Structure formats: C-alpha cells, structure tokens
Amino acid sequence: AAVESAPAVVVGSGYGAAVAALRLGQAGIRTLVIEMGRLWNTAGADGKVFCNTASPDQRSMWFRTRTEAPLATFLWLDLVNKDIGLYPGVLDRVHFDNMSVFVGRGVGGGSLVNGSMAVTPLRSYFAEQFPTVDAAEMYATYYPRARAMLGVNSVDPAWFESTEWYKFTRVSRKHAQNTGLKTTFVPSVYDFGYMQREAAGTATRSALGQEVIYGNNQGKKSLDKTYLASALGTGNVTVHTMEKVRTISRANDGTYVLTADRIDDTGKVVETKQYGCTYLFLGGGSLGTSELLVRARETGTLPALDASVGAGWGTNGNVMLGRANHLWDTVGANQSTMPVMGIDDWANTANPVFAEIAPLPMGLEHWVSLYLAITKNPQRASFTYDSASGGVKLGWSAAQSAVSSGMAKKLFDRINAANATIYRYDLFGSSNKVFADDFTYHPLGGCVLGKATDDYGRVKGYSKLYVTDGSLVPGNIGVNPFVTITALAERTMARVLVEDTAP
C-alpha cells in the first residue's frame, strides 16, 4: 500500500475535526482529512441530495436493509421504518449491549443529521464538568467564536407565536406552564429566515418538508457549509472520503502512521492505504476516537496511552418519550422538524432535567407531544477491546439507562398530573414501552479532557497527538453538545497552534 504523507492528518469531519482542519489550514499547514462516509453533494434521481423521514431510501442509513428510526412504531404499527437498499447512507445506529448510538456519516459528521439545536450549557455546570478549564475564557472567547462560526440564530418570537408549524411547541409550553415549569427558547443553526420563506411558500421545503435525521437539502448550516467550506477555502486542506481509519501507530522518527480501508458503495474494502503525518488530530467522535485509541493501546501500536482511554462514557442522560394530549389539544399536522424550545428544570437539584420539545412530523394530527429529555445521569461506562471482532464493546447496562428514564419519569409524571394526561405507549415498539432510554443522540466521553489527555486535548503518553471531539466531554453536559464540542476544539487549536507547531 502506497504511503501518502501530510504534515497534519485529521480523522473524521464532524465538529471537532472541522475546527481542527480550518485552523490548521489557516495556519498554512497542509492537512488531510480522512472521512469514512460520503461527500453529500450530488443529487439522486429525485433531484435531491438527501431523502426525507416520510419516504426514506438507501441514502437514509449506513449499510442497512431497513431503516432504524428512533421511533419504532406508531399506534403499535410498524409505519415508521421502511426497507431500503444497502448503501453508505448518512445516519448510522451503532448497536452495543443495552445501548445504541445514532451518529452521522459523511463530510460534516453529526451536523448532517442532527436537530441543529445550538445550546450553550449553564456556566456553572460547565465548570462542574470541566474543573480544570478556565470557564471565564470559554464563555468570553470560545463559545462566542463557535456560535459565530456555526451560524447560530434564533426563531423570531412573533412568528413562532403565530405559525401553525410550531403549534406543537406552544401546546407543550402550555402544559409545562400549567405545571409551574420554566421553558426557554433554544438557538439553532437552521436558518429561520429560510424557514419563514418555506412557510410562505416562496422557498423549497426542508425543515417544513419532514427533512432532518436523514439530512436537510436546504436551510441548515451544516459543517460542509461553514467550517469545512472555510477550511477548503484556505487551499491547504484536502478531504478523502469513504476511507475508514483502522490503525494508528508511531514510526521510529516520532511521526504517525495510519492505515485506512477505502470502501465502495457496497461496503466492500477496495484498497488499504497508508498515511504518514507529524501532527495527528482525532475527530472521529466519541465512538470513532475511543475505538481507535482503545484498539491502539490494546494491540500495542500505541502502548503508552493512559489507562483512562476508553473510560468516562455517557449518554448525556438521553431519554425520548411521548405524552398523549386531550382531543381538543391538537398539535397540528404541520410541524417543523427543527426544535426551538426546551423545558428547563435543571435548577431542580433533586432531579435536574432539560427536555427538548421535539417534533413528530407525520403530516397528520396525532395528539402526541414528543420530548428528548437530557437528564443529569451520573452513570458512566467504558469501551473495551474485543479481539474477536477487532472492535470495541461498551459496558453499559440497562440499569444505567433506568437512571435516565427514572429522572425523566419524575418530571413528566408532574406534567401529566398537572394536565390530566397520560404517556403514549405505542411509539417505541410492541412492549408498551414509554421511555426510550436504550438509544442516545449524544454519545460523550471515552477520552476525557484532563484524564486521557492534558487540559487541552493533547493525548497523554504521546506528543503531537490530539483529540478534538465529543470524546473529551465527560459523559454529560446537560444540553445538546455540539456547541460545546466546537468551542473546546477552538480552545485546543488556539493553544496548539501557538505552542506545538513552532518550527
């Protein structure tokens, strides 16, 4: 296999990776980005790059024959999932024992499939989770920098109050208010000016056209439109797609050697490539980076990695649930896919929960109020190497998930009591399940800042090896995580480019 080398290699192209690529490129350092998914820039036969949630096709999921949407059923009928062809689709669901993790695949990582909510955590909770990071500097410099670069904006409150597309949110707000709970608007990287034009009928519908977890064709400022576009604009950054990095080792001269499997559209490995670099930035996300480093330590290619590599993993306390509304409390057939409000009960120290008011856009009235709760679940798990498969296992138990659903239940029992409503039992499979606590959208940890790395993401035991993604976050951040991941990566790059790359 031919060896190709670059001064810097970035693994992955999600938030942490995109920040690294841009800042390296701006510093004049030639950088190669290696991403296992596709570049999503080519329209299919229907003229669209991505498919919607109503009629998913092969583009929806990463090498599946049937979609695996978070909502399994509706009225206990398997109406939600569809048979599809095998293809490197944009959304993956990675199955571990007792926990499955949704992640994006493609240039832009999770930004291609996520709900765009761009939330800055409570400063006190950030300080609790990152005691060694200067919170004042984060909130004065790196969070604002991340928000500006990501293109964060907010829904116009007057439009929000009047549009049919957010009736579902207003109904859930009313129920929270009836319970004496606080609600708060959440900012977004979906362009609300564009959304208003969608509603007015002057722009092609995307958020208002049931597009979200399988990608948005319009309106969303995913990383390929922001950080990665700027990175390519520096002229110093190249992206290789459909290549999965498998091993990392170090040559005698201290440079890094990577092997990567290039796959075709059927998933077949068509070539194994070798790359060399001086600086290596890992941005494969909590799952990708943890797997690479645990494998490197356990197979002996990077034996000096810290024992805490692979540890400190959590779900951000995610739980999805639905409530059944009274017949007169209609949520509307028309729902925007982009959430804009959360129920904020984080200050309730006995049971801290931040619950996003989530849409369920099915094109018909269903009387469901859907939520994605983020609970302050303190449970953590570790990745271990599985020599049989060459992959990793995750030691997460159902009892650990039950901590999240127990916290969500406490909050939503109050909301149901105050509104004389009940849960929906038909959404998450046939077993009358109310709380979907066995999947997460927010995998965090596995290479925790200050434990597996120094306080700036430099991996312990090796020089010029960095982690910039969600694996740095210790299992929970109390809100949707991508703004925090981006801001931490900005902080790492600012430091590394000053201290580590001087000639």
Ligand code: FDA
């Ligand atoms: P990220 O997962 O974004 O990127 C990693 C990339 O590396 C991927 O493209 C992957 O294919 C690639 N990769 C991994 N291993 C590799 C290897 N070995 N070789 C090559 N490439 C490799 N967050 C939020 O703040 N607001 C929200 O509204 C939502 N909503 C939401 C909805 C859904 C459906 C999902 C799945 C997720 C969210 N999230 C979210 C979570 C958010 O998207 C997530 O936290 C970030 O994308 C994580 O960013 P990272 O940089 O850690 O990795």
